[in-house]
Amino acid sequence: MPSNEEEMVVTPWTVSGKIDYSRLIEEFGTQPLTDDILKRIEKHAGQLHLQLRRGLFFSHRDLDWILDLYEADRRFVLYTGRGPSGPVHIGHLVPWIFTKHLQDIFGSKLYFQMTDDEKFLIHPEFNLETPTRFAYDNALDVIAAGFDPAKTKIIMDVESAGTLYKIAVKIAKRITFSTVKASFGFTDSSNIGIIFFPAIQAVPCFLETELTGENVPCLIPAAIDQDPYWRVARDVAPKLGYFKPAQIHCKFLPGLGKGGKMSASLPETCIFTTDTPEDAEKKIKNAFTGGKPTVEEQRRLGADPTICPIYYYEYYLFEEDDKKLKETFDKCKSGCLLCGEHKAKLAEKVQRFLKDHQKKREKAKNVLDEFLYKSN
Ligand code: TYM
Numbered sequence: 181m182p183s184n185e186e187e188m189v190v191t192p193w194t195v196s197g198k199i200d201y202s203r204l205i206e207e208f209g210t211q212p213l214t215d216d217i218l219k220r221i222e223k224h225a226g227q228l229h230l231q232l233r234r235g236l237f238f239s240h241r242d243l244d245w246i247l248d249l250y251e252a253d254r255r256f257v258l259y260t261g262r263g264p265s266g267p268v269h270i271g272h273l274v275p276w277i278f279t280k281h282l283q284d285i286f287g288s289k290l291y292f293q294m295t296d297d298e299k300f301l302i303h304p305e306f307n308l309e310t311p312t313r314f315a316y317d318n319a320l321d322v323i324a325a326g327f328d329p330a331k332t333k334i335i336m337d338v339e340s341a342g343t344l345y346k347i348a349v350k351i352a353k354r355i356t357f358s359t360v361k362a363s364f365g366f367t368d369s370s371n372i373g374i375i376f377f378p379a380i381q382a383v384p385c386f387l388e389t390e391l392t393g394e395n396v397p398c399l400i401p402a403a404i405d406q407d408p409y410w411r412v413a414r415d416v417a418p419k420l421g422y423f424k425p426a427q428i429h430c431k432f433l434p435g436l437g438k439g440g441k442m443s444a445s446l447p448e449t450c451i452f453t454t455d456t457p458e459d460a461e462k463k464i465k466n467a468f469t470g471g472k473p474t475v476e477e478q479r480r481l482g483a484d485p486t487i488c489p490i491y492y493y494e495y496y497l498f499e500e501d502d503k504k505l506k507e508t509f510d511k512c513k514s515g516c517l518l519c520g521e522h523k524a525k526l527a528e529k530v531q532r533f534l535k536d537h538q539k540k541r542e543k544a545k546n547v548l549d550e551f552l553y554k555s556n
Contacts, residue, residue: 213239243426295337298374347386352379399425435449
């Protein structure tokens with residue numbers, strides 16, 4: 181169980197300790213999302229998406245430049261992805277829900293990368309078939325998120341190696357071992373597949389440019405853990421005549437335990453999109469909260485929603501209405517709302533969401549092939 185006292189670590193493969201997002205902006209050299217940028221997005225969207233309004237997306241690189249181009253009638257592509265090492269949880273859905281929103285506003289084409297190769301290389305126990313199987317399964321969650329079939333291509337890395345490799349070698353030739361060592365913490369005992377892999381994750385940033393011959397900018401929505409990949413990709417881009425990929429970064433949806441992001445390595449603190457209603461309810465019932473040990477104390481002293489995953493799930497995903505959210509916050513603080521009641525309310529919303537998502541996942545099986553990127 182990651183504890184809040186541990187030193188903060190944020191890499192594509194490990195997130196632990198208490199996350200200080202302002203420090204990450206400084207250390208990773210990104211920019212905070214300013215009111216000015218939010219206003220510009222609001223102008224295009226009509227209203228600000230919940231994930232922007234509530235600060236879930238908090239940082240960016242070159243988003244202002246992407247907006248400049250868009251406002252000058254230039255198109256850009258979106259790019260996001262998934263490392264298919266197991267079932268998808270609701271934390272993974274956060275950037276996908278937002279990416280769909282961006283696709284709706286800007287009408288952009290989306291490349292969605294499934295890195296079955298990355299997961300094979302990182303997990304010693306995996307044979308190659310395991311992450312590929314998860315990739316096809318997880319693609320159903322991607323489709324269920326509602327992307328436009330006419331504008332979305334899911335790239336299965338191993339299957340699409342022909343297309344990816346031709347671009348990856350050009351990228352890899354311009355990245356030194358010392359750069360990836362510094363960015364990803366590789367050591368002499370890292371396998372050479374994973375040392376090469378950052379070139380593969382960089383490819384979709386430039387795929388539209390390579391396929392069309394027109395230099396097309398790219399915007400990547402993802403949680404901040406993926407940032408080392410983009411630092412390397414941005415370094416290389418000008419050397420190959422591409423635009424540097426832009427990013428918009430989100431925070432991590434917490435798990436149901438005390439502290440730490442939602443992570444499949446702690447399945448009991450994770451709500452998977454394939455969980456049954458009973459599983460989800462049970463996990464929520466057992467969750468950590470910001471409550472007091474006894475009902476009497478809670479009534480008297482109130483709870484602390486600022487450390488409570490139950491409150492955070494409403495805040496980030498399940499309560500659209502700002503007024504209702506504020507009421508819940510106040511009721512938690514004042515001791516009017518007990519944790520058991522709040523958990524039951526959230527469980528109902530999560531169950532409704534899962535039922536709907538699972539129906540869409542089933543339907544997605546009929547259209548999966550349409551979404552797959554086919555190598556020439
Ligand atoms: P993966 O599978 O670890 O994560 C998929 C996406 O989910 C984000 N994420 C989270 N967001 C909010 N709360 C959480 N608790 C949480 N956990 C994970 C990740 O940042 C990611 O956006 N190497 C990548 C696959 C990939 C990719 C990409 C991701 C390939 N190309 C382009 C983003 C953009 C991976 O293993 O993601």
